[in-house]
Amino acid sequence: MQNQISEKLKGTRTSKNRNEVISLLQKQSTPIAVEDIYQKIKCVNNKISLSTVYRIIEKLAALNIVRKAAMLDDSKALYELVKDEQTHHHYMICVKCKKVIPIDDCPVKELEKNIAGKTGFLITGHKFELYGECQSCASKHK
Amino acid sequence: MQNQISEKLKGTRTSKNRNEVISLLQKQSTPIAVEDIYQKIKCVNNKISLSTVYRIIEKLAALNIVRKAAMLDDSKALYELVKDEQTHHHYMICVKCKKVIPIDDCPVKELEKNIAGKTGFLITGHKFELYGECQSCASKHK
DNA sequence: TTGCGTGCAAACTTTTTGCATAAAG
């Protein structure tokens, strides 16, 4: 487990289920739904329950270890690990094939500074997502 | 009703309920939940039903007249009118008082061009939201 | 031993659907 996470978990009680949730999240490259976390862990440990996963996620969110990631299909909440500023992610979401493509670096920082200066808002986070068609979907109707 | 909207509605069947939903949306400066649309229209027309509002919103979304706006509290979906590129809005959301503050202009366009060039993604839309503390909340703990 | 974590089932909230009727074109 990453140092950063262990640090945030200091003083909390460990559990097998929680460790499984965290290590699963660390393997994800894009946000994942609670139900999907549940299903994947169930393959290995088939007595875990969905509500337990919800409760674990709720606590990890309170500890700022995971966060909700708002995505195109908002029917289920999607979660991702909170990464440090150098590695946090934004996504391009293809409206045709629903592919989610990470954007390598965060292009928002300068904008933030700019806007913070103008407005006096103390900015602590942001959401930035692009929608459109990925290269392969776009090429199909040319 | 705006020209732009009438244009998109061309060829569809009108209804009192739909008109009420659209004109209510036009009065909103920030995204609104389906339930809230329902409640407000019910004051004027108390036999409208919630499922009707859901169905109207669903159709307006398919016509690209409204869109889901992802916000801080994702338990209910929030909707807003699709504005043309010159007037679409982004928001700063205060995590303390939940105030939603529109950002005057869209600072994302240059970023988009940049990223589209690098990746071949055909960008058709974006979501950009800032979180933090508004001036008055920030000043309280100084 | 004490209190937090867990599984299960039931409750709750938000959204969708089926069906009979009403209204629009």
Place this chain on the structure above:
DNA sequence: CTTTATGCAAAAAGTTTGCACGCAA
């Protein structure tokens, strides 16, 4: 007249909660 929109109630989908028991510290 034909098709789409509507109201109501019921179902679905996602999430939260109550309770009794188990496990970490």
